Amino acid sequence: MYGNDFSPPDEVSSGALLDQVEAAEAELRAAAARARAQAGDAEPQDHFESVIAADQKIEPRDWMPEDYRRSLVRQIAQHAHSEIIGMQPEGNWITRAPSLKRKAILLAKVQDEAGHGLYLYAAAETLGVDREELVELLLNGRQKYSSIFNYPTLTWADVGAIGWLVDGAAIVNQVPLCRCSYGPYARAMIRVCKEESFHQRQGYEILHTLAHGTPGQRAMAQDAVDRWWYPSLAMFGPPDADSTHSAKSMAWKIKRFSNDDLRQRFVDMCVQQAEALGLRIPDPDLRWNDERQAYDYTQPDYDELMRVIKGDGPCNRQRMEHRRRAHADGAWVREAAAAYAAKRAERAQREEPVAA
Numbered sequence: 343m344y345g346n347d348f349s350p351p352d353e354v355s356s357g358a359l360l361d362q363v364e365a366a367e368a369e370l371r372a373a374a375a376r377a378r379a380q381a382g383d384a385e386p387q388d389h390f391e392s393v394i395a396a397d398q399k400i401e402p403r404d405w406m407p408e409d410y411r412r413s414l415v416r417q418i419a420q421h422a423h424s425e426i427i428g429m430q431p432e433g434n435w436i437t438r439a440p441s442l443k444r445k446a447i448l449l450a451k452v453q454d455e456a457g458h459g460l461y462l463y464a465a466a467e468t469l470g471v472d473r474e475e476l477v478e479l480l481l482n483g484r485q486k487y488s489s490i491f492n493y494p495t496l497t498w499a500d501v502g503a504i505g506w507l508v509d510g511a512a513i514v515n516q517v518p519l520c521r522c523s524y525g526p527y528a529r530a531m532i533r534v535c536k537e538e539s540f541h542q543r544q545g546y547e548i549l550h551t552l553a554h555g556t557p558g559q560r561a562m563a564q565d566a567v568d569r570w571w572y573p574s575l576a577m578f579g580p581p582d583a584d585s586t587h588s589a590k591s592m593a594w595k596i597k598r599f600s601n602d603d604l605r606q607r608f609v610d611m612c613v614q615q616a617e618a619l620g621l622r623i624p625d626p627d628l629r630w631n632d633e634r635q636a637y638d639y640t641q642p643d644y645d646e647l648m649r650v651i652k653g654d655g656p657c658n659r660q661r662m663e664h665r666r667r668a669h670a671d672g673a674w675v676r677e678a679a680a681a682y683a684a685k686r687a688e689r690a691q692r693e694e695p696v697a698a
Contacts (some may be wrong), residue, residue: 362517369397369521381559392633394595400524402468410594413587415471416485416525417596422462423480423487427661429455431495432504448501448546454537460463461534474664481666489647490577492655499559505545506619507567507574507612514608515537515578518598527596546615551692553620560620567616568624576642578605584644 386405393400400406429452436452439445446476463473479485490508495501516535522528552563579601580586591597599607609628616623650658 343468360521394523394623397521397523397595399528400523401525410589411469413594414527415466415592416587417591418462418466418469418527419471419476419479419485420487422459422466422476423485424491425455425459425462426480427487427665428491430492430664431491431657431660434495435498435501438498439501444548451541451544453469454541458537461530461607462527465530468526471659477669481662481669483653483662486651488577489650489655490573490659492650492661493573494657496569497562497566499549500560500570502545502548502552503566503570505541505543506549506615507545508577509538509541510544510612510615511574511577511608513542514611515604517606519596521595521598523595545643546619549619549621562619563619563653566656567621571624572642575605575608575639576647578579578602578608580644580647581641592643606636613637624664 376481387407390400390406390410392402393404400410432448432455433452436445436448439448463476466476467473476485480487480567490511495504513535516531516538519531520535522526522531549563549567552559554560579588582588582600582602588597588600592600613623613628625640628637628639630636649655
C-alpha cells in the first residue's frame with residue numbers, strides 16, 4: 343500500500359482509521375434497513391430525538407429542528423469551501439513537480455479535492471440551500487474555509503507536508519463524520535475519507551523519499567514539517583472551552599469527539615509516523631505521559647488561528663482573489679450549460695407523446 347520504494351512504518355499507517363470508515367459504512371447500511379415505523383404517532387421533535395438517540399440517520403425529508411439544519415449547512419458548506427480553496431496550494435506545484443509521475447499523481451489528488459467539494463455541496467443542497475447561494479457566501483466573505491489553506495507552499499516538500507499533516511489531520515477529523523447523524527453527509531464522508539487516505543499516503547511517501555535523500559532534501563523536508571506542524575494542529579479548531587458550536591454538534595451527533603480529543607489523537611498518531619520518517623516534530627516539550635497514556639505537547643497559537651480566520655493570514659487575499667477570478671472566468675461555462683439544459687428540456691417536452 344506504500345509502494346515498493348520504501349518500507350511501511352510499523353503500526354503507524356492510517357489502516358485503523360480506514361477500518362473505522364468501513365465499519366461506519368456497514369452501520370449506515372444497517373440503519374437504512376431498520377424500519378422507522380417505531381416512531382408511530384410521535385411528535386416530530388420526539389421522533390427526531392429518538393432517531394438521534396438510536397444512532398440512526400436523519401434524512402432530507404425527515405423533520406429536523408431549524409438549528410440542526412443551520413448547523414449542518416454551516417459545517418458542510420465550510421467543509422465544501424475548504425476542499426475547493428484547498429486545491430490552490432498544491433495546484434501551484436502541478437507544473438513544477440520533479441517528475442512526470444509526480445505531476446500525474448498530484449494532478450489526480452487536486453482533481454479529487456474538486457470532487458470532494460462537489461459531493462459536499464450536493465449534501466448541503468439536500469438541506470434546502472442552493473449551491474450558488476453557498477458559493478456567493480464564500481465569495482463575499484460571509485462563509486469561511488479552513489485556515490490551513492492560507493499558508494504558502496514554498497518548496498516541493500510542502501506538498502509532502504500537506505499530504506502527511508494536513509490530510510492526516512483531515513482524516514482524524516473526518517472519519518468520525520462517517521457516523522454523523524445526517525445521512526447524506528455521512529455517506530459523502532465515507533467516500534471522501536477513502537480518498538483522503540490515498541492523499542495522506544502520497545504525502546508521507548514524498549517526505550519519506552526526501553528524508554532519505556540528500557542532506558539538502560532532508561533539510562527541505564524538515565523545514566516543511568517545521569512550518570506546517572502548528573497550523574495543522576490548529577485545524578481542529580479552538581480549545582473545547584472556547585468552541586462555539588461543539589457542544590450542540592456533539593449532542594446532535596453531528597460530531598462525535600471534541601476538538602481537543604481529536605487534536606490529541608492526531609498528535610499521538612504523528613509522533614510514531616515522524617519516527618518512521620526520520621523527521622523531528624518541532625516541539626521541544628513533546629513527551630510521553632505515562633499517566634494519561636498520551637503525549638503532552640505544546641498547543642498551537644490560537645490567537646494566530648483567529649487572525650487567519652478573520653482574513654489576516656499570509657495568503658488569505660491571494661486565495662480569495664484567485665477564487666473570485668476563476669469564478670468570473672467560468673461564467674460562460676455555467677451559462678452555456680444552463681442554456682444547453684434548457685434546450686434539452688424544451689426538446690423533450692415537444693417530443694413527449696400525447697396521451698390517448
